[in-house]
Structures are given as structure tokens and as C-alpha cells.
Amino acid sequence: xxxxxxxxxxxxxxxxxxxxxxxxxxxxxxxxxxxxxxxxxxxxxxxxxxxxxxxxxxxxxxxxxxxxxxxxxxxxxxxxxxxxxxxxxxxxxxxxxxxxxxxxxxx
Amino acid sequence: xxxxxxxxxxxxxxxxxxxxxxxxxxxxxxxxxxxxxxxxxxxxxxxxxxxxxxxxxxxxxxxxxxxxxxxxxxxxxxxxxxxxxxxxxxxxxxxxxxxxxxxxxxxxxxxxxxxxxxxxxxxxxxxxxxxxxxxxxxxxxxxxxxxxxxxxxxxxxxxxxxxxxxxxxxxxxxxxxxxxxxxxxxxxxxxxxxxxxxxxxxxxxxxxxxxxxxxxxxxxxxxxxxxxxxxxxxxxxxxxxxxxxxxxxxxxxxxxxxxxxxxxxxxxxxxxxxxxxxxxxxxxxxxxxxxxxxxxxxxxxxxxxxxxxxxxxxxxxxxxxxxxxxxxxxxxxxxxxxxxxxxxxxxxxxxxxxxxxxxxxxxxxxxxxxxxxxxxxxxxxxxxxxxxxxxxxxxxxxxxxxxxxxxxxxxxxxxxxxxxxxxxxxxxxxxxxxxxxxxxxxxxxxxxxxxxxxxxxxxxxxxxxxxxxxxxxxxxxxxxxxxxxxxxxxxxxxxxxxxxxxxxxxxxxxxxxxxxxxxxxxxxxxxxxxxxxxxxxxxxxxxxxxxxxxxxxxxxxxxxxxxxxxxxxxxxxxxxxxxxxxxxxxxxxxxxxxxxxxxxxxxxxxxxxxxxxxxxxxxxxxxxx
Numbered sequence: 001x002x003x004x005x006x007x008x009x010x011x012x013x014x015x016x017x018x019x020x021x022x023x024x025x026x027x028x029x030x031x032x033x034x035x036x037x038x039x040x041x042x043x044x045x046x047x048x049x050x051x052x053x054x055x056x057x058x059x060x061x062x063x064x065x066x067x068x069x070x071x072x073x074x075x076x077x078x079x080x081x082x083x084x085x086x087x088x089x090x091x092x093x094x095x096x097x098x099x100x101x102x103x104x105x106x107x
Numbered sequence: 108x109x110x111x112x113x114x115x116x117x118x119x120x121x122x123x124x125x126x127x128x129x130x131x132x133x134x135x136x137x138x139x140x141x142x143x144x145x146x147x148x149x150x151x152x153x154x155x156x157x158x159x160x161x162x163x164x165x166x167x168x169x170x171x172x173x174x175x176x177x178x179x180x181x182x183x184x185x186x187x188x189x190x191x192x193x194x195x196x197x198x199x200x201x202x203x204x205x206x207x208x209x210x211x212x213x214x215x216x217x218x219x220x221x222x223x224x225x226x227x228x229x230x231x232x233x234x235x236x237x238x239x240x241x242x243x244x245x246x247x248x249x250x251x252x253x254x255x256x257x258x259x260x261x262x263x264x265x266x267x268x269x270x271x272x273x274x275x276x277x278x279x280x281x282x283x284x285x286x287x288x289x290x291x292x293x294x295x296x297x298x299x300x301x302x303x304x305x306x307x308x309x310x311x312x313x314x315x316x317x318x319x320x321x322x323x324x325x326x327x328x329x330x331x332x333x334x335x336x337x338x339x340x341x342x343x344x345x346x347x348x349x350x351x352x353x354x355x356x357x358x359x360x361x362x363x364x365x366x367x368x369x370x371x372x373x374x375x376x377x378x379x380x381x382x383x384x385x386x387x388x389x390x391x392x393x394x395x396x397x398x399x400x401x402x403x404x405x406x407x408x409x410x411x412x413x414x415x416x417x418x419x420x421x422x423x424x425x426x427x428x429x430x431x432x433x434x435x436x437x438x439x440x441x442x443x444x445x446x447x448x449x450x451x452x453x454x455x456x457x458x459x460x461x462x463x464x465x466x467x468x469x470x471x472x473x474x475x476x477x478x479x480x481x482x483x484x485x486x487x488x489x490x491x492x493x494x495x496x497x498x499x500x501x502x503x504x505x506x507x508x509x510x511x512x513x514x515x516x517x518x519x520x521x522x523x524x525x526x527x528x529x530x531x532x533x534x535x536x537x538x539x540x541x542x543x544x545x546x547x548x549x550x551x552x553x554x555x556x557x558x559x560x561x562x563x564x565x566x567x568x569x570x571x572x573x574x575x576x577x578x579x580x581x582x583x584x585x586x587x588x589x590x591x592x593x594x595x596x597x598x599x600x601x602x603x604x605x606x607x608x609x610x611x612x613x614x615x616x617x618x619x620x621x622x623x624x625x626x627x628x629x630x631x632x633x634x635x636x637x638x639x640x641x642x643x644x645x646x647x648x649x650x651x652x653x654x655x656x657x658x659x660x661x662x663x664x665x666x667x668x669x670x671x672x673x674x675x676x677x678x679x680x681x682x683x684x685x686x687x688x689x690x691x692x693x694x695x696x697x698x699x700x701x702x703x704x705x706x707x708x709x710x711x712x713x714x715x716x717x718x719x720x721x722x723x724x725x726x727x728x729x730x731x732x
Contacts, residue, residue, distance in 0.1 A: 016113055016145045026113065043114045044146065080110065084154065084252040087110025087144070 001073040003028060003055045003062045009079040009088060010058035017060075020044060025054070025061030028077065028090075029068035038071060040090055110254065113145040115493070126258045128288065128491035129249045130296070130483025133238065133262055133276065135194040136318045138162045139477060140245040141484035142253065143493070148300070148484040150477045151252045159476060160248075164240045165189040166229035174244040186212040188227040192319075193241075196223070196234040197279075198272035222275075235279045242283035259288035261487040263479050266292040266324050266335045270552070270564065274593060288490040294324035295333045296482030297446045301470050304328060310336070310441055312431075314461055314469065315448035316424060319345040323428050325435040325442075337434035339427035344420065346383070346451035352416040353379035353408070357396060361404035371399055386413050387453050414456045421460050428464060445469040450476050505530070509564075509586055509594060512549035514539055514650070515643035516558045521586045524554065531587040535601075538582075539651070541658060542574040546582055550596055550609070556636040557643070567609040569598040577655070638692075645695040649687035652699055656680060656706060659713060667712045679705045 005013065017023050025048075029041035045063045048054060053069055055062045064072065076091040130148075132139045137159040141150040150158045157176065165178035166188045173181070182189040190213065196204050201223040204215060214226040224231040242262075249257055262285075264276055273290055280287045291299075294313035298304060303311055308328050315322040322340035326333045354375045357363070363375075378396050385392040391409040398404055432439060445465045451457060452475045461469050473481060505528055510520035513536070522532050538546065546569045553561030572580050581601040588594050597608035656676075664673060683698040 012145075013113070016147060020146045027116070040111060041114075042111045043116050046116055082110065084151070084248065085110055085254045087112050089110055 003057065003064060003072070003074075004076045005057045005060055005062070006076060006078045007058065009077045010060050012079045012088075013060045017044070022046065024048060025063050027063045027065075028072060028075065029065055030071045040072075041068070042088055115146070126491040126493055127249075127253045127255055128258055128484075128487035128493070129245075129253075129260045130480050130485070130487045131242065131245055131260050131262045132293070132296070132477075132480035132483060133194065133241065133264075133279075134162055134317070134479075135192050135320060136162060137476070138241055138245060139480035140249050141477065141480040142249060143484050143488040144253075148481045148488070150474075150480050150484075151248055153248055160241070160244060162194065162241055163189060163191050164193070164237050166227040166232070168228040172229070172240050174241055187214065188229070190225060190227075190232075190237050193234050193237045196225075197238060198269070198275035199223075199234075235275050236282060238276070238279035239282035242280055242285060246283055246285055257285065258491050259286040259487065261289050261291055261296075261483045261490065262287060263293045263296045263483050264290050265322065266294055266338045267322075268292075270593065277593070288487055291483065291486055292324075292333070292335060293448070293479050294322070294326055294335065294338075294446070296479045296486065297448045298326055298328075298333060298444075298482065299485050300473055300478045300482035301444070301446055303444060303446070304331065304333065307443075309443040310435075310437055311444045311446060312428075312442045312465060313446045313448060314424075314428070314452065315340075316451040316457060317345050317449035318451070319343065319347050321345060321424050321427070321449075323424070323431050325431050325437065336437070337431040339431040339434070341423065341427060344423055345449075346380075346454075348420050349383055349417045349451065349454065350376050350379040352420065353382055353413070356408070356412075356416055357394060357404075357406070360406050361396060361398065363396075363398065363404075367399060382408055383413070383454065386410050387455060410455070417454065417456060418460075421454075421457050424457075425460070425464055428461075439465050442467070446478070447471050447475050448478050505588060507552050507562075508554055509588070510551050510561075511536070511584060512551060512558045513647075515647040517640060517643050517647075518551050518553070518556060518558055518561050521584065522588060526588075528588045531585060533583050533585040536582045536584055537578050538572065538575065538580045539577055540654065541576050543577065543580070544572045544574055545570045546572060546598065548584065548596065548598055548609075550594070555632065556640040560632075560636075564594070565596070565609050567596070567598075567607060569600065569605065569607040571603070571605040572600050573603055577651075642690060642692050642695075645692050645699075646687050649683055649695050649699055652702060653680065653684060653687075656702070659709070663709075663713055663716065667716060668709060672709070676702075676705050676709065 013026050017025075023044040023046055025045045027041065027043045027045045030038045031041055045061075048063055049065065052063050052065055055064070062077075071094055072090065072092055074093045078089045078091055080086065080089055127142070129140050129142045132141075139150050139158060139160065141148055152158045153160070153175075160175050161179040163175065163178040163182060165173040165181045165185060167173065178189055179191070182191055201215060201217055204223050216224045216226050216231050222233045222235065224233050225237070246257065260280065262276060262280055264273055268276070276290060277287055293315065297313050297315070298311055306328070308330070310325060310327050313322075313324045313326060315324070320340065320342050321344045322338060324338045325336040327336050354372075357375060357379065358365070363371075375396060378394065382392055382394055386408070389410075391407060394406045394408050396404050442465050445461060445467060447458065447461070447469045452461075452469075452471070458469055458471060505522055505524055505526050508520045508524045509522045510518045513519045519534070521534050522530060536546070547566065548569065549558065549566045550564045551558060551561040552564050555561050569582065572582070583599050583601055585597045585599070586594065587597070593610075595608060595610045597606065599606045657680075660673075660676070668676070679698070679702040683695070683702050686694050686698045689695070
């Protein structure tokens, strides 16, 4: 399984990293909080931890900690635009239910 | 499902707790909103992809006001109800507004407060309310884009804005339902956008040439704080003047008479603007205009001819540049970076001449229309807490000293100019007369020594001071300036805890260059002010001595003094009373010391008498131990 990125998501991530001027990749993860159980984490990574799993897709390093991987394995990260709003979207096959706003989910 | 942005390591927020912050450039001609997403600050467009929101509001009967390009388009047809450049009226009194331009079509209505209101079909609106309508539009755009409520915003204001104008801007934001994290100066925001605040300490220039206004500011970065050393400009010089110059050239070339109708002139200005923009990237462009008889005239304008046309206009900007350098007391060589702001700085000739003047390549990488909003967004992001600790927090400074009036019409400065804000400073004051139960506080802004030369901000009274002899009461006055440069003053009598305070609602009405002028005056009059201060201090001292002696004479004069002694003291006293109103500091000093000498015996006798009185009826033993 692992984590993949759509072309546009990969392009945006590379661009953001370049603009930021530092960082080795992108961290995907989950934390247990929010109205429906868990919430996604999307952060720049400056240092890879020893236990981290590193995936590489379309030239982007995606870093996931093993605890999070259970919940998001197989996820495809997409970048889309909805009206004026644009941003990243997790296409996560593990999700059974998400809260109305979509910021948190249960597996 | 909500769309996500990339956060800094460890800064991911819980759902529904994201701290969305935006920077707003509330401009005279155009306004913008920007935010930091996935670490990149960018301005936000509307559905049509337009980033700039024209700062124009059209009021209609029975429906919501229209803001932006649609309103701007309506301006010629509906001039009375379409408000343009409302920023020029912010924080101004009616008299100021009237003197700003008798050419303005608006009907001003006097209101209970000092703020004038503009009459429209939808009712009377203050400049604050009109600005709030612009801000509401930007707020809506930001929330539609970010998908959630804004936590807070940073709004930029011109460096020369005074307290009244800043307060008016803050009021407008509050009215629009925005939480203002901070107001920052426009040149400061531009410098932040280029990351100059992260760089080494030094002096930078911000050259801001917009459509109709020109501002030049000299900033100094010192310990993470940008200090505005000097500002200058021309409130009637900008890209529009370049369009005029081109339009005139076309009229000359195409043999168009001066008396053509308005519609034709407007078409010409339109063509002129297109020509100017085309010449930014190419060396020559075709000019095509429709004449009144329906025929077309076609010509060619080269960059070289264009440069000749606009050179006199651009050179006009160099005069204020020279002046600010002089005011700031630095030379062009000491300037480290020159930041270009405003759409007109896209003109290559402007960059060339400015580069020549400062002797270095100006910074032009960030879109000059957006650079201020981008800097504000960066600042808002930090203030909202989206950056890890340790990121430098930009501070602002007080542009002018703040103080209190003391006896003799002197100003006691409590917070001196260039103090980083937010700041709180306290100073103890006391009573001047025996039994004084109230203290009038007069708050002033400025660098001069005399009240009459400074700007009055507010007055309030502390009442309920317990009666004591002069000088015994301890009244602590605390000046507090918040992060936006707004002042509150509290006076507290220390023994009883009696307290009184005021939020400075600055009296509206100060001209653009007044801060600059006030500063210059203080330098020019430094010596004279110091002399005047010494004189006033002597005069106050004289008054204090007279006051105290008169009270003492009334009480004990008859008992403790002989006729001759009394006459002698009276002569000296009268002498001091006569001299104190004069301008001779030394004479007043001498008269005081003469009186002091003449009353030495009297003072000693009073002291003995009061000790005797205190001891009378007591045995010595009672005072042992």
C-alpha cells in the first residue's frame, strides 16, 4: 500500500517546499481529536524521526509515523479547488464516517 | 470535506480550531486581502479572479451597498451616492474634510460627534461606516476562500496616520466584525514582505508610487523593530499623471482639440493607460484612437518618447526623497534596500531613476500592488500564533512622545518617542496646593516643551484626593499604549486608591504632514524650548514659594513676627511677585533666594512653635523609647 500523490498535489507540495526554502518532505498523519474521532495532520518536515516510514512519489518524500499509517495506509493526497477555496484532500480508503465538516473522521 | 493546508512542523491545529488570519491593505484607490497558506503568503482573488478591490462604495435606496469595480463603474453616473477615496476622510473633522477639496461632489452633514457624515440616498454615513463596508467585502472574500471564520486581521495604515486616523481605521474594522490583531504601517508591511525584518539591522527606503499618491519612507530596523525615521510625499502625484501626459501627447499628435467632450477624454485616458502598461514590457507600441468623426488615428509611441514624457513627473518624486533623507539625517549611500510599492513602480523608467538616486537596484520581485497586503498577511500569521515560538515578532513604535501638562504650562513626557509598543509607563505626581482634592490631567502628544506647542489629546480629572499639605499626595499616572498605538491613561491616588482613567479618543483633525512638522519644529526650537522650560520652572517655583509663604504668614505672621520683620518679608515677597512674570530667569532665582534668606528666622520660629505645641501638656518621659 503506502501513500500516493496526484500530479497536481505533488506539484504543489514541491512548490511549497521550494518557497519555504527548507524541509525534507511532507508529513501526513492523524491525531485523535475532533468531533468525529480523528483529524488529519499535514505538516512540513524538517527532521525525519527514526521510527518514521518514508514513501516517495513523484519526487516528493511523504513521511508517516507508524501509528498514523494504520489509519491512512492507501491514501491518495489530492489538491483541489472548490469555489474560492483550494487545498489538499485526503482520499482515504479506511474512512467509514466523517463529521459534517470533513475535518475529522472515524475508521 | 474541508480542504487542508500544510502547517509548520508541530503546528497542526485541532479541527475547527485553525487560526485563520489575514492581512488587509485598506487603500485609497484599491484594497486587498492576503493570507498565508501552506507557508506561502498570497493575495486572494474574487470569483472573477480579480485581486484588487476598488475602494469604492455605492449606496442604493432599499438594497445593500455595492463595493468594488461595479461601484467604480457607477461613479460617473451616480457621483453623490458613490463614495471614492473615503480613506482621505478617515479620522478628519468637518473643517479638514472641507479644506481637502471643494471639488468633491459629496454632501457633508454635521453630526453630534466630530466626525462628518456623507449624505446618500440610503442615509448618512460616516467615513468609518463606509470603510467598514469595504472591509466587510474583503472579510467575506477571505472567509469564502478559507472556508472558516477569521481569527484576526492585520490592517495597514500610512506611516503618517495619526492617532485619530488609526482609531477610525480600528473602529471601521470592529464595525465590519473583524478582530484587529494589529495596525501596522504600510512601508513596514512592504519591508516585512521582503523579509527585511529577518535580516541585519540597517536603514531601508520604501518608495510607494500609486495611482494618485506618492509616499517615501525611511525605515530603520533596530532590535527587530522598524522605526519610521522620516516620511514625505506628494498627495497628488501618481500613475494617473503619467496617463495624462500620454493623453496630451496623443491629442497633439492626432490633432485633437482641447475642447472634446468628456466621453472622448475618458476614452483617451483609457488608451493612454493601456499604452503605458504595454510599454512596461516592450520598447514600442501602437496607439489607436477613435476620433469624434468616427475615423481612427494610429500612431507609434516608443519607450524613449514615453520616458521623455514622464521624466519630469518621476523627477518630481526625487524631491521628497531628498527631503526625507535629510530629515532622517542619512545619506543615500547608507540605504541598504529600496522597496518598490504601488502599480506605477512597474514603469521601467521609474525603477531606473530611483535606482540611480539611491545608487542600488530596487527590490521589485513581489507584485508592487500586492506587497503591502502580503507583508500584513505574514504579520497576521505570526500574531495569530501559527509560527513556532522564537519567530521574531515585529513591534511598532510611538511616533511622538506622550505626556502630561504640569504647572506652568510645561509638558512632562511619560513615554518618549520611538518607544517600542505595547508599553506601559508610570510616573508619580503630587498636589500643588494645601488641601487640593482634585487633579486635572491634560494629555499631550509632541516633542516640544510647552503645552501650547504640543497637540492636546484628552483631558480628565481625578477627584476625591484626601486633603493633605501640598506635595504629600502621591498620584501615580500610568500611560499605556496598546499594540496599535492607542493610548489609555490611568491616575491613581496611592494612599486611598482613588482612581480615574480615560481611553484617548483623540480629537479628530490633524493634517498629513503634522507629525513630521511637529518633529521638525522640536529640533528647530530645541534651544529656545529648553530656555523656556527653565523660565517656566523658575516661575512655578516662585509661585510655590509665594503660595507657601502667604499661607504661613496668614497663620503665624502676627504671633511670630515683629512689625519690622513682617515689613521686610513683605517687601521681598512683593519683589518676587513683581519679578516672577518677567522673562529674567536669574532675577527670579535671586528674588527667591532673597526671600528665602529673609524668612529663615521665621521658618525656624514656626518649626519651634509647632514642636512646642506638639509637646505641650506632655511629660518628657512620654517621649522616651
